[in-house]
Amino acid sequence: MSQASLSSSISTQGFHFTVSTTVNVASWQESGQCSLHVLHDLDPHVYADQYELAQRPGYTSALWGSSDLERPVSAVDQAGSVLLLTADSSHLFPGQAANITLEVPLHARYGRPVAGAQDAYHMIELKRPVGFFACSLDHVTPVPDALRQYTSLSGWPSLSLSLIPDTSPRAGLKMVVPVGKLDDLPWVDVGTAAVMITMFFYLLVASIRTARRLFSKPSMKTD
Numbered sequence: 001m002s003q004a005s006l007s008s009s010i011s012t013q014g015f016h017f018t019v020s021t022t023v024n025v026a027s028w029q030e031s032g033q034c035s036l037h038v039l040h041d042l043d044p045h046v047y048a049d050q051y052e053l054a055q056r057p058g059y060t061s062a063l064w065g066s067s068d069l070e071r072p073v074s075a076v077d078q079a080g081s082v083l084l085l086t087a088d089s090s091h092l093f094p095g096q097a098a099n100i101t102l103e104v105p106l107h108a109r110y111g112r113p114v115a116g117a118q119d120a121y122h123m124i125e126l127k128r129p130v131g132f133f134a135c136s137l138d139h140v141t142p143v144p145d146a147l148r149q150y151t152s153l154s155g156w157p158s159l160s161l162s163l164i165p166d167t168s169p170r171a172g173l174k175m176v177v178p179v180g181k182l183d184d185l186p187w188v189d190v191g192t193a194a195v196m197i198t199m200f201f202y203l204l205v206a207s208i209r210t211a212r213r214l215f216s217k218p219s220m221k222t223d
Contacts, residue, residue: 006166019040019104025098042081045108048063061084062084123174
């Protein structure tokens, strides 16, 4: 495959964030013979919503590992998950230079509460995305070390693989998410119990009033 480079960045907003990866291809020379992929090896604190990914233009995706959207980090497989993007290169022609950007929406799970005087947040540092080409070649090439552990995944590309150099700054892709404090747990329990009791009596009174209104006999007017 012709010379290419990759760079990634992250933008965050609360529990939601987007990882953007741009692949710069100097000259697309083997249209139809190569596919472009970006691999995300996700920390267990992070998940990708498959339904949201399906609505994103410019790529298709495959996801392996834990994808339950509701569970906190303490209730999922600590191995995390693997997300593979396959870029749509149908619009590229041989000899064409291209900048292909793949934006991945990700979400942070609810983290473990902290105790004592610790700050109530958790720092998550993601592994940097890995870009590569999967090409149909007449000869077999060795699998790059960075991809070797993923080749046993069902549906993984079986063609010859070649890495795309990452030219972005080596600083990690970091995000900060708020977490609960164990010291606040008693107050949360008291508040939750008070709300539940209040709602119980409210519903009880509303039910009694409704029952009386439905079953009361209309008064008969007499002359």
